[in-house]
Amino acid sequence: MAAADGADRRPRSRCQNGQVANLGPGRPRSEQRPRRGHTPRAEILDAAGELFTTNGYANTSTRAVADAVGIRQASLYHHFAAKDDILDALLAETIAAPVELAERLRADTDPAPTRLYALAWFDVRQLCAARWNLGALYLLPELRTERFAAFRLRRDELRGHYETLAEAVIEGVGAAGIPGAEVLPFRLVETVISIRSDEGRAPTYAEQTIPDAALRMLGWAGDLEEARSDAALLLERLAAD
Amino acid sequence: MAAADGADRRPRSRCQNGQVANLGPGRPRSEQRPRRGHTPRAEILDAAGELFTTNGYANTSTRAVADAVGIRQASLYHHFAAKDDILDALLAETIAAPVELAERLRADTDPAPTRLYALAWFDVRQLCAARWNLGALYLLPELRTERFAAFRLRRDELRGHYETLAEAVIEGVGAAGIPGAEVLPFRLVETVISIRSDEGRAPTYAEQTIPDAALRMLGWAGDLEEARSDAALLLERLAAD
DNA sequence: ATTATCTATAGATCTATAGATAATGC
DNA sequence: ATTATCTATAGATCTATAGATAATGC
Numbered sequence: 306m307a308a309a310d311g312a313d314r315r316p317r318s319r320c321q322n323g324q325v326a327n328l329g330p331g332r333p334r335s336e337q338r339p340r341r342g343h344t345p346r347a348e349i350l351d352a353a354g355e356l357f358t359t360n361g362y363a364n365t366s367t368r369a370v371a372d373a374v375g376i377r378q379a380s381l382y383h384h385f386a387a388k389d390d391i392l393d394a395l396l397a398e399t400i401a402a403p404v405e406l407a408e409r410l411r412a413d414t415d416p417a418p419t420r421l422y423a424l425a426w427f428d429v430r431q432l433c434a435a436r437w438n439l440g441a442l443y444l445l446p447e448l449r450t451e452r453f454a455a456f457r458l459r460r461d462e463l464r465g466h467y468e469t470l471a472e473a474v475i476e477g478v479g480a481a482g483i484p485g486a487e488v489l490p491f492r493l494v495e496t497v498i499s500i501r502s503d504e505g506r507a508p509t510y511a512e513q514t515i516p517d518a519a520l521r522m523l524g525w526a527g528d529l530e531e532a533r534s535d536a537a538l539l540l541e542r543l544a545a546d
Numbered sequence: 547m548a549a550a551d552g553a554d555r556r557p558r559s560r561c562q563n564g565q566v567a568n569l570g571p572g573r574p575r576s577e578q579r580p581r582r583g584h585t586p587r588a589e590i591l592d593a594a595g596e597l598f599t600t601n602g603y604a605n606t607s608t609r610a611v612a613d614a615v616g617i618r619q620a621s622l623y624h625h626f627a628a629k630d631d632i633l634d635a636l637l638a639e640t641i642a643a644p645v646e647l648a649e650r651l652r653a654d655t656d657p658a659p660t661r662l663y664a665l666a667w668f669d670v671r672q673l674c675a676a677r678w679n680l681g682a683l684y685l686l687p688e689l690r691t692e693r694f695a696a697f698r699l700r701r702d703e704l705r706g707h708y709e710t711l712a713e714a715v716i717e718g719v720g721a722a723g724i725p726g727a728e729v730l731p732f733r734l735v736e737t738v739i740s741i742r743s744d745e746g747r748a749p750t751y752a753e754q755t756i757p758d759a760a761l762r763m764l765g766w767a768g769d770l771e772e773a774r775s776d777a778a779l780l781l782e783r784l785a786a787d
Numbered sequence: 788a789t790t791a792t793c794t795a796t797a798g799a800t801c802t803a804t805a806g807a808t809a810a811t812g813c
Numbered sequence: 814a815t816t817a818t819c820t821a822t823a824g825a826t827c828t829a830t831a832g833a834t835a836a837t838g839c
Binding site: 352358359360361362363364441443444445446447464483485486488489492493494495497499500502503508510511513514515517518521522524529 | 599600601602603604605624632652664682684685686688705724725726727730734735736737739740741744751752754755756758759762765770784
Binding site: 329330331333334367368378379381386387388510 | 825826827829830831834835836837838
């Protein structure tokens with residue numbers, strides 16, 4: 306019976322519309338629903354991402370998620386032990402890549418403005434490109450519970466990396482710096498979430514405007530086009546590893 | 547029976563702890579609970595503000611709100627026709643003052659940087675000082691429904707005022723401006739909400755750091771101390787009217 | 788044997804309405 | 814008469830578990 310360990314073995318269906326060839330073991334679904342994802346787990350996460358962001362986490366029943374996938378409510382529990390775990394998996398996805406990038410940037414020797422620009426750019430791009438605006442879930446009161454301590458820790462790490470880079474930028478600009486501003490680049494990047502929520506779609510200008518504004522806000526008066534092209538080279542280099 | 551029109555006539559109790567002298571008409575409460583507010587309506591809003599921000603809107607039952615006030619669940623409906631209406635009243639409170647200030651600032655003749663500084667300062671101060679971090683409710687999916695169209699409109703007005711002021715600042719700085727940055731001051735101010743949510747309390751540095759950063763972000767290179775003292779004078783003047 | 792689904796259900800909610808009751812105010 | 818509370822309840826949920834079933838894989 307039990308599983309719910311998240312170890313998806315193989316895809317069960319080949320395509321995303323109604324016509325499906327079952328490929329793996331297990332009783333066939335009584336109904337097929339078009340839903341993105343190569344595994345049941347990925348299908349569930351996609352459906353939950355849509356429903357959690359459009360109707361809210363607490364307002365989305367496990368039945369609604371199951372319906373959106375085309376399975377019965379109880380079948381969810383084969384893939385996730387609890388509703389919590391679906392949310393946790395979605396949240397983890399949203400910060401894994403920026404955290405990893407930030408860790409690589411720490412070891413890099415480029416100037417701080419270049420590295421901060423690169424991190425902000427990468428992060429904004431991902432927040433804009435993501436299929437669902439999952440950052441809107443960061444303010445859920447549920448995340449303050451023990452259950453999500455690990456997620457909070459990861460996000461604090463990311464925030465710490467932003468702050469370290471921002472402090473280094475401020476140090477380089479001398480008296481032009483604003484005291485306390487080192488906390489703001491991380492926050493400014495995450496405003497993409499509210500913009501996307503209010504405007505109903507990802508802002509097109511954000512990828513350039515927000516990293517630019519982050520550096521200016523810290524008192525950095527250098528050439529933004531240069532920062533941008535340096536950051537682009539840096540990101541390419543790191544992606545190659 | 548019916549009421550729920552929000553027209554509170556008079557206080558029912560004189561004090562905020564258990565010892566209470568009933569003053570108005572109506573059946574006495576079977577239980578008294580310490581809760582801030584001079585009228586039942588205010589008590590309900592205070593309790594709901596606490597519970598909505600700490601447990602979430604959808605997770606907070608009308609029973610929980612009633613319990614926190616010291617009345618029965620059904621008695622809420624004498625003051626609010628539906629749970630929606632409690633949320634709407636709380637949200638309206640959060641933007642009434644900044645919207646009014648922004649409207650007065652539109653008629654003012656001070657330079658744009660002074661006016662933007664004043665608006666951001668006032669708004670940040672209120673977001674920090676408010677008893678509950680109600681801005682955390684702005685991302686609720688419920689707010690996208692028709693029910694909250696009026697609230698969205700008011701908030702859009704506030705956003706529009708920020709943008710108009712920011713555009714004027716950018717115009718004054720010539721080539722130093724970042725295209726698209728006029729949308730950011732409003733967003734930067736609202737980052738107080740996530741900071742307060744993550745740190746568990748209002749940031750002490752925000753009142754100065756955020757207005758400062760908003761101007762720098764727009765490419766404004768003037769004296770920030772001067773902007774701050776000019777804004778202080780402007781706010782005093784407007785408060786006097 | 789293992790896997791992924793299914794059916795059925797226990798037990799615990801939640802919102803809003805109907806109508807009774809106990810105060811004050813005229 | 815008006816007001817603010819009360820009790821009682823209809824009707825509609827929701828999460829998670831138990832155990833059956835229908836595939837594939839060895």
